[in-house]
Amino acid sequence: MNEALDPARDSANEALAQCRYAYPDEIVHAVARATCVIKATELLRPVLPFPDLLDQENALRKSLAEQVQARNLSLLERNAQITKFHAKMLAEEQSRLPTNPEAAAKVSVAATQWRLSNPDGCATLGGNRANCY
Secondary structure (H helix, E strand, O other): OOHHHOHHHHHHHHHHHHHHHHOOOOOOOHHHHHHHHHHHHHHHHHHOOOHHHHHHHHHHHHHHHHHHHOOOOOHHHHHHHHHHHHHHHHHHHHHHHHHOHHHHHOOOHHHHHHHHOOOHHHHOOOOOOOOOO
């Protein structure tokens, strides 16, 4: 699929950029920023083969944000946990795809972008990078 023709990806990218801009302090604004990111990633649900995996990741995102804002969890630990969980969700998706050809056919550029989000580099400081959800 042509990236220029993937409105879900473009809308999600714009919404995520707005979250980073509106809530620049990842500790003080952790809950508001996570809520914004969750809303932004909801735009990807229709193009993901298994949206329940995004739901699981977003539930963790919300929980971790609450802990960060309460200062019970460091931002570095939050980043490491979401990165690790994201990798686990990708492995789960890969295990499901061979048994569900309809879902495999549904994969779009936006779904691929979600897959590429939260790489190991997101576990370091600087989670403002565009590819870190």
